[in-house]
Amino acid sequence: MRYSEDHKAKTHQLILDEAARRFRADGVGATGLQPLMKALGLTHGGFYAHFKSKDELVEKALRHAVDGLKTSLAMHTGPDVPLSALIDTYLSDSHRHNPGVGCPLPTVSAELGQRGEQSEITDEVVRDRLNNIAGKLSGEDSRAEAMLVLSAMVGALLLSRSVKDEALGTELLSTTREQLKALTESA
Template sequence: MRYAEDHKAQTHQRILHEAAARFRRDGIGATGLQPLMKALGLTHGGFYAHFKSKDDLVEKALRCAADQSAAVEKAPLPAETFIEKYLSAGHCAAPENGCPLPTMSSELGQRGQPSEITDEVIHRMLAKLEAGLPAGRQTSEQQDRDMCVMIMSSLVGAISLARSTKDPALAERILETTCAQLKQQIALV
């Protein structure tokens, strides 16, 4: 059976998209290559025609997840709106479609494999938050940058905690309280 000329490239993209979703939803360590390939109707052996190793896939899937997140977040948002969207029940419930930081950053750190792509995602998120801060604030650029680091850390931490709880009321409380407190911090300064 002959395949189309771009069959290998299309298969490569399918693997990347599925891995990016699974890594964000289940974590890197919990995502096995065999179940990943089986979910796509492919063989485990075929994996190595596309990637050198799982680490190679992790880096490329992280790039894919980062690019997917960037495509969703094109328009600049006020910081309050960004916070509300990030801490939404929808984002919390669908990690496979969301920001890769809550799931993947801690695992990459634990594996001793920090990534430049993680740095890019963090810098992009900080820039969006800074650009969305209300005008007329009586703060220095450095204070705004520091606040955005605190906001971003709180966002990622709150989503991670909310996703890890069994009690839906507790998850909701984590998201709502963090959202309210961050919005209050923006308004205070």
């Protein structure tokens, strides 16, 4: 059976989409190649027609996730958008309950750091977020404050996803959200 000329490109894109979602939702280690390919109706062997290794897939899927987030977050991160809007969006119940389409930092950075497999893409995302947040703050300590804000947002989201008690998870988000907004409004 002959495939259309763009079949390989479409299949490659499907693999990236699904891998990016699964890595953010389940983590890199918990995402096996065989279940990933099976979910797409593809064979495990077919994976190697698109990627040399899982490591290559991880890097490309992270890049894909980051590029997609830059587009979807543009309305929350632009220079005219207040920091409070980013804080509200990031520390929302929607973001908490949909890790597969959210920020990769809570899931992926913890896992890659623990495994000693840091990624330049993570560096890029952290630098980009820090620059964006610092640009919304005033004062000579804006970079230090941006580090505090980003660390608190990622940490609160990670913790809220890890607790079984729904009320506690919601409280982690809402308290961090309100504390960060109070801190940054006075800055």
